[in-house]
Amino acid sequence: MDGARSTTSGLEPGRTDGVVTGPPQEQPAMVQLLTEDGHLVPDDRFGDFAPDPATYPGLYRDMFLIRRFDQESTALQRQGQLALWVPLTGQEAAQIGSGWAMQAADYAFPTYREHGVALTRGVDLPNILRLFRGTTNGGWDPREHNFQLYTLVLAAQTLHAVGYAMGIQRDRAADPDAVPAAAVAYFGDGASSEGDVHEAMVFAASFNAPVVFFCQNNHWAISVPSEVQTRVPLAERAAGYGFPGVRVDGNDILAVNAVTAWALDHARRGKGPVLIEAFTYRMSAHTTADDPTKYRASAEEESWVARDPLRRLESHLRATGTPDSFFTDLEGEAVEQAARLRKAVLAMEAPDLSHRFGTAYAEPHPLVQEELRQWRDYEAGFAPADEGGK
Ligand SMILES: Cc1ncc(C[n+]2csc(CCOP(=O)(O)OP(=O)(O)O)c2C)c(N)n1
Structure with a gap:
């Protein structure tokens, strides 16, 4: 395999002529607790927040089920049952790891790709497909799950999250017995270029709001590579606003979970906002309307297969004695989930355009x-x- 595809534009894949100049960015160290081949590594700063090994099978289960949900939803779109689908494959650790760190009183503000977070917030998965079938503008009651509706207007939800966090602050000032809580604003590397993110961070810093900015740097904003969005690692932008920024290996669910738990604890204790940059990769298309072979190299995609978030936790589980029956039972559960999903979608009313x-x-x-x-x-x-x- 030659590793590179030609592009229709004739440009080098992943580059927009004239935009990226100068030396490549120096990449900061990422927080990592589980290596690509499934070995645990100690970490002084976030180790205390690392998940209990007893939770590893549950973390793996959620990643496995949400990837299968993604595959089934893509198939449903291809069969004409959904207008569009937004795949999350490759980002399971970032989403399930951060979702597991949240407590019931915390509140998440998603983009349109946070199916894994939706799962951790108790949203019934078929309800996510209502939006993509066009039968509703929502799909669930946000207050029931403390999980806002999907926001397709890039970065708007970061402002909503900060407003909500400021509300938490005021509620707690009025009632010191109120449960400590924080908001989590999800957004992408592309959205990080939107003015809304800047305004959200300025307000969050000025008011010391209990909000965690969770940026999934999946390397691509449709066809625009992340190095075009920023000349410095995204996590370093936090310093300009005056709050901590951490880059975490976004394909390492243990590290994502630990760093998010730390950041939420920091926010709930009144210490203010945190920016987390989860360094990950969109392994599939931007949406089912996109063809990534037009703008990125197959060698790049292949290099991320080795960093697959599911594979590394599976390696660890197998090496530490998890029986085969765990994996075969999970396969059975995924098949049942797919059948239930398909049945639910086919039973949904036709959209009234x-x-x-x-x-x-x-x-x-x-x-x-x-x-x-x-x-x-x-x-x-x-x-x-x-x-x-x-
Ligand atoms: C305000 C606004 N501008 C442009 C778009 C069109 N758009 C949809 S997704 C997207 C790229 C977003 O990339 P990123 O933030 O990295 O998130 P990802 O889709 O990779 O998860 C763009 C430009 C939009 N939805 N909203």
Whole structure:
């Protein structure tokens, strides 16, 4: 295998002409507790927050089930049952590890890719697909799970998280017996370039708000590589705002869990915000509407296969005596989960797209009315000829 694909643009894959100049970034050390081949490594700073080994099978189970959910959802989209799907494969450790660190009173503000976090917050997985089938704008009650609805407007949720965290602060000032809690704002390396993130961090710092900024640096914002978004490692930006920033190996679930637990503890104790950069990789497409072979090299993708978050915890579990039956039972559970998911999606009502036109503006708008007319004509084209179809 030659390891590199040609691109339609003729540019070197992963580069936008003229944007990246100068020497490559110097990469800071990442927090790691589990090596790529599954060995534990000690860490003085975050070791005290490391998860109990008794939880490792549960952490692995959630990563395994959410990857299978991702695969099944991709298949459902390909079969025309979902309008779009946003894969998370490769980011299971970042999401399950951080989700497990949260307590019931904490509140997560996701993007559109946080299916793993949704699982840890108790969202019934088929409900996530309601949004992607177009049957609803939500899918769950955020207050029931302390898990906000998916936000597709990049970075908007970072401001919501800070506002919520400031609310926690005020509630606790009014009632010292209130349960300590923090907000977690999820966002990507691409979203880190949005002004909203800057405003969110300024406010969080100024008010010492109990919020953890959890950036999944999955290396790509659709076709834009992360080195174009930033000339310094993202975690180092926190210093400019005056709060701690930590880069963690985002494919090491033990390290992600420990660093997030530490950051949440820091925030809940009133010590202010933390930025976590989970250094990970989007192993699949940006969405089912994207083709990553157009902009990135296959050698790069292959280099991340060796760092697969599931594989390294599996190696550790097998090496420490976890029986084969654990893995075969999990396989059975995943098959059952897939069947349940498929059944639930096929039973969901068909989306009423005309509703979309009626909710764009509070009052009817001539442009939207014209688009509605065009859409109805288009739909009529599919009707049988004896019912007026063309
Ligand atoms: C405000 C805004 N601008 C642009 C977009 C279009 N858009 C959707 S996803 C995306 C890339 C986001 O990349 P990143 O933040 O790294 O997250 P990832 O999708 O890789 O998880 C863009 C530009 C959008 N949804 N919202």
